[in-house]
Amino acid sequence: MDLASCRPGRPLRVVELTADGRERRRLTELGVHRGAVVEVVRRAPFGGPIALRVGGGLLALRPGNARRVIVEEHDGG
Amino acid sequence: MADVCHEPGPSGRGHRPEARRVALAGNPNVGKSSLFNRLTGSHQHVGNWPGKTVERHWGTCRAGAVPLTLVDLPGTYSLASSSPEEVVAEQVLCSDDVDAVAVVLDSTNLERNLYLAAQVAELGRPLVLVLNMTDVAEADGFRIDGAALGEAFSAPVVRTTGRSGAGVDELIAVLGVLGRTEPEGPTVGPDTRAPGTPLSIDYGEPLESEIAALEDRLARLLPTHHAAPRWLAVQLLEADPVTIDDVMNVEGGAAVVADAARAAQRVLDATGEEPALLVADRRFAWANGLARASVERRTTLRSRTERLDDVLTNRWLGLPIFLALMWLVFGLVTHVAGPFVDWIDGVVNGPVAALAEAGLAAVGLGGTWFEALVVDGVIGGVGSVLVFVPVLAVLYLALGVLEDSGYMARAAFLLDRVMRPIGLTGKSFLPLLLGFGCNVPGVYATRVLDRRRDRIITALLVPFVSCAARLPVYVLLAAVFFPGSQGTVVFSLYVASIVATLLIGGLLDRFVLRGERTDSFILELPPYRRPSAAVLWAYVAQRVRSFLARAGTVIFACALAVWFLLAIPVGGDGSFGQTDMDDSLFAATAEVVAPVLAPAGLDSWQVAGTFVSGFVAKEVMVSTMEQAYGGEATDTEVEEEPAPVDELVDSGEGLLEAIADAARAVPGIVGLDVGGADADEDVDIAAAMRADLEATSDGHATAAAVAFLALVLLYVPCMATVAAIRHELGGRWAAISIVLNLTVAWLVAVALFQVGSTVGTG
The missing domain is CATH 1.10.287 (Helix Hairpins)
Structure with missing residues (x-):
């Protein structure tokens, strides 16, 4: 599944980034890389960006960007 | 090799130990600026990187006998040269201008911060790791093994808290010896590779x-x-x-x-x-x-940032809170700065002018054109500059708090959806918001945007954002033509500014660089922090100083130029400095421009003249109007002349009163009610203006006033803004900006007047 369709509050593992070039590189620099554990924290109103917990920090991503991040449920630490 | 740094630091102090030059690198939002403030105190400077629009902060301090020169690099996530900031950071780190690097890390988000640190360590300059924000990290239950980090990087590790100053002395001591092989020997020359082994990461085959x-x-x-x-x-x-x-x-x-x-x-x-x-x-x-x-x-407790975000970025509460905060900012600017504005105005035009008059009279120059030049031209010009200092100081303070606290990124998060239809991201909201203070920083702030297309569109939109300098013009016009509802008029103009910005944004999105449209938006939401007073002070002081520097030249020169234009007679029987305004060169110049404004019901040289001087700087529009419409009144004005010294004493009490008024204004902020108090002193000007617009509009003065307000809002930004756009995007885009603003302003003003004069009562 992709990140845009995930409900807030569950740990997720990044399986694949389907973004390419600059966008993918930016995501990686900010901690969204293959294997990273992330969590959707909330969504902005009216279909705005999603807030994503990555490592100790928070990122805002548009639903469009989030659709290019493929994740799976992550259980345990 | 990029040669980006020309200041050698504190030079020429005999042959004391050579200054150690250290670059401060790090991600954005890691508390680098407060740390830099702690390190350098008052010994810091701000400028631009040569040929770049990225701000350059440098300063000095001492590690015992060793002088240190610190360069605060722009915050970056990597050294990939994908933004001007990254280019600057990389060039400096590779240059002769630094001897060592301190990488500042946010202790609460180490993984991402270590990415840049690794890149810097691979570069191979002598390095110290600075674990900053350790107070927040401890409160949030993080424990960091500094020894393990130091070993992985073969570098010293120092823990600091930029805000309290903890660990700063230790950091200075480390910086003093960083990368020195022989402490007493000759300094490391440019042809010796700096000591320490660069970090090597295995990138695998191929x-x-x-x-x-x-x-x-x-x-x-x-x-x-x-x-x-x-x-x-x-x-x-x-x-x-x-x-x-x-x-x-x-x-x-x-x-x-x-x-x-x-x-x-x-x-x-x-x-x-x-x-x-x-x-x-x-x-x-x-x-x-x-x-x-x-x-x-060690804890699963939710951090303070997460708890704050629950409220501030809440689905339902987020936008109302944002609007309330914006309301508060404008309330602060109008109500809290207002009394100080009146006070400065009173002092400059009261006791200072009176002292000058007394002084000139004592040397036999009373009543001459020279007195008029000094009192009306020079002192009046200085006054029209100084009057804006409190407004801008309060505004920049408010914006600084929003930025430094981490809230600005939340505003971008909440408002991204609003900017998306016009092809921009929530990030563009920041330059546009800054534009409400002054368009110039708004234009410069477009450099935080990643894409050139976003920078161009946003910079072209910034002039449609109603800057603070336009506010006094609105207030004056509203007081004259819409007495009693100034607050509503001013608020409507701000709403109109936002609507115009969005509409024109949609237009630009369709026509500008269409090939580069994209829908990507990725932004860090930094941890909330209490803003650092030192950083805020530096920010406000620097902005106000740069405003004064600009004002000192451009605005003052314009005010003076307008005075000269007004003083030079081209008809009538006046002499230099003693001519009626309608016989002056100013009126003659404006007369040439005025017919363009006829379809908007504003074919008058006073109105045209106001716009002519407003191009030089919006700040002088009010003073031009006052001179243009108030000139006759000034000549006949009967001066009661109290002793200047008494007036100075009075103005001291006036300052206390202004402070008291400002304090009293705080609870009433929510009622956004601008001006009002100074209506009585402008009675003559008001009457002259009303009479003028009645004449040019065939009795539809209200419709003409609305058109006038629309022109003030929309027409060409001041010269400084055009210069900023040219600086950021080149002359072509600056020219496009001018044409765009003139066209839009004229069309809207004409449409408003034509509709208003047909439908309205006038």
Whole structure:
């Protein structure tokens, strides 16, 4: 599944980034890389960006960007 | 080699130990500025990087006997040259201008911060890791194994809290000796590779063999380059523009660059991935591994930031809170700054002018044109500049708090959806918001945007944002034509400004650089922090100073120029400095422009003249109007003349009163009710203006006043804003900006007047 369709509050593992070039590189620099554990924290109103917990920090991503991040449920630490 | 730093630091102090030059690198939002403030105190300077629009902060301090020069690099997530900030950071780190680097890390988000730290360590300059914000990290239950970090980087590790200053002395001591092989010996020259082994990350095959091949050639080609050959090889494979420039600049470099491009293609063919992405993945894996080994989080308690976000970015509460905060900012600006504005105005035009008059009378120049020049031209001009200092200071303070606290990024998060339809991101909201203070910083703030297209569209939109300098014009016009509802008029104009910005944004999105449209938006939401008073003070002082510097030249010169235009007679029987305004050169000049405004019901030289001077700076529009409409009144004005000294005493009491008024205004802020108090002193001007607009509009003065307000809102931004756009985007876009604003303003004003005069009562 992709990140845009995930409900807030569950740990997720990044399986694949389907973004390419600059966008993918930016995501990686900010901690969204293959294997990273992330969590959707909330969504902005009216279909705005999603807030994503990555490592100790928070990122805002548009639903469009989030659709290019493929994740799976992550259980345990 | 990029030569980006020209200030040698504190020079010429005999032959004391050579200054150590240290660059402060780090991600955005890691508390680097407050740390820099702690380190340098008042010994800091702000400028721009030569040829760049990125701000450059540098300062000095001492580590015992060793003078230190600190350069605060712009915050970046990497050294990939994909933004002007990253280019500057990379150029400085590779240059002769620094001896060592301090990488500042946010202790609460170490994994991501270690990515940049790794890149800097691979570059190979002497390094210290600064674990900053340790207070927040401890409160949030993080425990960081500094020894493990130090070992992985072969670098000293210092823990600091920029805000309280904890650990700063230790950091200074480390900086004093950082990268020194022989403390007493000669300083390290540019041809000696700095001591310490560069960090080496295993990038795996096929990258490693390509790196090895390039590395050897680069070592021979660039023996004096400050970056490790391995780092240069990796950067070349990533097609990093700064490194490519550096290598191209030496003989035989072009061949290596071409070979690196072929190597990158081979890697892409073999793995299906670009080298830049492979490198980023591996480097992140390294940083991730190290973070896991050295960070322990002992609590599952939610952090303060998360709890605050629950409220501030809440689905339902977020936008209302944002609007309330904006309301508060404008309330602060109008109500709290207002009394100080009145006070400055009173002092400059009261006791100061009176003292000057008394002084000139004493030397026999009373009543001459020279007195008029000094009192009306010079002192009046200075006054029209100073009057804005309190407004801008309060505004910049408010914006500084929003930015420094971390809230500005939340505003971008909440408002991204609003900006998306016009092809921009929530990030563009920041420059536009700054534009409400002054368009100039708004235009310069567009450099935080990642894409050139966003920068262009946003910079073209900023002039449609109603800057603070337009506010006094609204207030004056509203007081004259819409007495009793000034608050509503001013608020409507701000709403109109936002609507115009969005509409024109949609238009630009359809026509400007269509090929570069994209829907990507990724932004860090930094942890909330209490804003640092030192950082805020530096920010406000620097902005106000730069305003004064600009005002000192442009605005003052314009006020004076207007005075001269008004003083030079071209008809009638007046002499220099004693002419009626309608016989002056100013009126003659404005008369030529005025017919353009006829369809908007404003064919009057006073109105045209106001707009002519408003192009030089919006700040002088009010003073021009006052001179244009108030001139006759001034001549006949009967001056009661109290002794200047008494007036100074009065003005001292006036300051206290202004402070008291400002304090009293705080609870009433929510009622946004601007002006009102000064209506009585402008009675003559008001009558003259009303009479003028009645005449030019065939009795539809209200419709003409609405058109007037629309023109003030929409027409060409001031010269300084045009200069800023030219600086950021080049002359072509500056010209486009001017044409765009003139066209839109004229069309809207004419439409409003035509509709208003047909439908309305006038």
